[in-house]
Amino acid sequence: MIDLHSHILPNMDDGSKSVEMSYKMLELLAQQGVDTVVATPHFYPTKDTPEAFLSRRQAAFEKLQPLPEHFPKVLLGAEVAYFEGIGDCEQLRELQIGQTGLILVEMPFRDWSGRMIRELERLALGLGLTPVLAHVDRYLGSNQLPKYQHQLLDRGIALQYNADAFLKMGHRRYLLNLVKQGHNCYLGSDAHNLTTRAPRMEEACRYITQKMGTDARDLFDEY
Numbered sequence: 595m596i597d598l599h600s601h602i603l604p605n606m607d608d609g610s611k612s613v614e615m616s617y618k619m620l621e622l623l624a625q626q627g628v629d630t631v632v633a634t635p636h637f638y639p640t641k642d643t644p645e646a647f648l649s650r651r652q653a654a655f656e657k658l659q660p661l662p663e664h665f666p667k668v669l670l671g672a673e674v675a676y677f678e679g680i681g682d683c684e685q686l687r688e689l690q691i692g693q694t695g696l697i698l699v700e701m702p703f704r705d706w707s708g709r710m711i712r713e714l715e716r717l718a719l720g721l722g723l724t725p726v727l728a729h730v731d732r733y734l735g736s737n738q739l740p741k742y743q744h745q746l747l748d749r750g751i752a753l754q755y756n757a758d759a760f761l762k763m764g765h766r767r768y769l770l771n772l773v774k775q776g777h778n779c780y781l782g783s784d785a786h787n788l789t790t791r792a793p794r795m796e797e798a799c800r801y802i803t804q805k806m807g808t809d810a811r812d813l814f815d816e817y
C-alpha cells in the first residue's frame with residue numbers, strides 16, 4: 595500500500611521534529627502495511643525557491659539513511675501550495691513525486707475558480723505532470739470540491755484523500771461515493787507527528803473495505 599502524502603522528513607516543515615520522530619512514524623506506517631511512503635514537505639513558492647527546498651529536502655532525507663529494511667520505501671515529493679502561474683512553471687518538474695509525473699498540489703481553502711482549474715489543466719497539457727489535489731476531504735465544508743468536482747475529474751486531475759477523513763463522522767459517505775465512481779484517487783496519511791496527526795492508514799483501509807465490500811487497496815491508485 596502506498597501513502598501518497600506525509601510529513602515524515604525531519605525538521606522540514608510542521609511535520610516530524612526529529613530523526614527519532616521520523617523513525618517512529620515510519621515504524622508505524624510499516625506496521626500499518628504501507629510499503630511505500632511519499633515524503634511531501636510543504637513547498638510555499640512565496641517563501642522558498644525550488645533550489646533551496648530541494649537541497650533542504652535532500653539533507654533531511656539523508657539524515658534518515660540507512661533505513662531499516664522493514665521500513666517503507668521513501669519516495670521524495672512535495673506538497674506544492676497553489677500559486678498563480680503554476681501551470682507554466684517548468685521547475686515544478688523537480689517537485690514531482692519521484693519520477694511518476696504526479697505532482698501534489700494544495701489548493702486554497704476557498705474561492706476556487708474556473709481559471710484555477712484551467713491552470714491545473716495546463717500542468718498536464720504543458721508540463722506533462724498530473725496534478726493530484728491534496729486532502730480533498732478538507733474542501734467539503736467550504737463546498738469547493740462539490741462545486742468543481744466535475745471540472746476536475748473531466749480534466750484528469752486526480753484526488754488524494756486523507757485516511758483519517760474516513761474515520762470521522764460528517765463527510766465520509768460523500769467520500770466513499772466519490773471513491774466508488776472510480777476516478778483517479780490516492781490515499782495518504784498526511785501524517786505530521788505521532789499524536790494529533792499520526793498515520794491511520796490501516797484503520798481507514800479497514801473501514802473503507804468494510805463499507806465498499808472491496809479491498810480498499812484495490813480502490814486507490816498506485817501511481
Ligand SMILES: [Fe+2]
Pocket residue numbers: 599600601673728784
Ligand atoms: Fe500535508
